[in-house]
Amino acid sequence: MAKAKVTFEDINQTVNVPAGTRLIEISEKVGAGIIYGCREGDCGTCMTHVVTGWNNLTEPSVLEEKVLRENMANRHDRLACQAQVLGDCTVKPA
């Protein structure tokens, strides 16, 4: 299975994960500072800034885009409970 390296900038730790894993699952297990609420892409709590590798995540859905907008997301912010990792990237809590 394809692998990807996700680096959590806040704790300076990199995890080697199977492609398709959701960011929140990795962040939670490694103990990075990304927090979550609903885990269903609704509350915006898990907002995460993608520092590098923006294109190595699954495309945001229309719903995710809407929640990002409502929470005044910056460019390259994603919901960690929605975004799945496809290739190497670096993230940190937004």
Added chain:
Amino acid sequence: MVEVTSRTGPAGAVEIAPGVHWIGALDPALRTFDIILRTANGTTYNSFLVRGESGVAVVDTVKLEFAEDFFRRLESVADYSEIRVIVLNHLEPDHSGALPELMRRAPQARLYISTRATSMLKALLKPKEADRSFEYETVGTNDEVSLGNRTLRFLHTPFLHWPDTQCTYLVEDGILFSGDIFGCHYCDNRLFNDRVGDFRFSFDYYYGHIMRPFKAHVVEALKLIEPLRLTIVAPTHGPILRDRPRRYVTHYRELSTSSLTERIGNEDRSLVVFYMSAYGSTARMADAIRAGAEETAGIRVSLYDLEGGETGPFVDLIEEADALAFGSPTINGDAVKPVWDLLSSLAVVNLKGKLGAAFGSYGWSGEAVRMIEDRMRGLKMRVPVPGLRLKLIPTDDELVECCDFGRKLAAALVGGEQGRVIDFSELG
């Protein structure tokens, strides 16, 4: 004849400044607010009406049960057809209860809510208003609405108390409609801070339960509020602060910035270990963990036996700590109650970014450690070192393991684990 003043307040609106009226409601019978807050004399739902040359604005409404009082007071100073602007500083039902009816009576009015309020608006109004879509506008910091000679300016102050919270500043008059910020559940029909009873206990209690978990957001909000000229601070609950309003702003600043590191100027990272132990095994683990953690420079470890203290001060310790470790034996398949008591009392503090760890001695099944870890993760803490369980009385070798556990925890706390590449499968 003795005239008994009504606990529910004056019949009509009360002027707080020329052309600015209180049109809220008093709820003197309330004893518990939002399940979590107690109040010995009730609360108020303050809403305000501002008259400008080109129309009238209503800032916040009241809880649904009190809509009648609100409309009566509103009607005593304005006609529904004059209302051009309705502002909700946050959408919690205690302030949005009368909104649907108000919008029905003043259909020409435009609703202003914060950018974060849209999804909540739908969820709140859905039961009755499914068939009608509201006209509303979302606003953020420094957006303004003009009433001709008067200007409403918005300040985005999220999480104080809901994610969508904002304040509304009446620029020309220096009046801040602050929403729940600077509020308290205190009901007194004299309305103004210089006339009501001593409400300081209630003010601090409200801060402690509603604002304390969001201290960092309080500090951000104060940055917007402190530069303002303030003649009156008018919160949505409790007395209207017209006498020296800035004192309350200063008080919020103190409450949200006082911290141990400020007082003692010590930059060490702190690890606080709470444990309970019937036969001493978990206690011996705690001692060994401390010894291990203290080998690392810049770490201050403190041990507390849960049997010897009250929840309140422990919560204060937790708020200031950088890392927490909980030690519990497994008793009847569970961690001990004082651990749960403490872990269920942390809603008033911000745990985000703190490290958590669990350990304990057990007899045969040893559920406690995993359960505590799950709870800590649920509370948004990082659990960087897998919990340590030992069967019954720790051997010398096992105490070495405890030391090592302490060392790893200390390393995570000062960032010693950093830079390593971990495989997802290792994380379990």
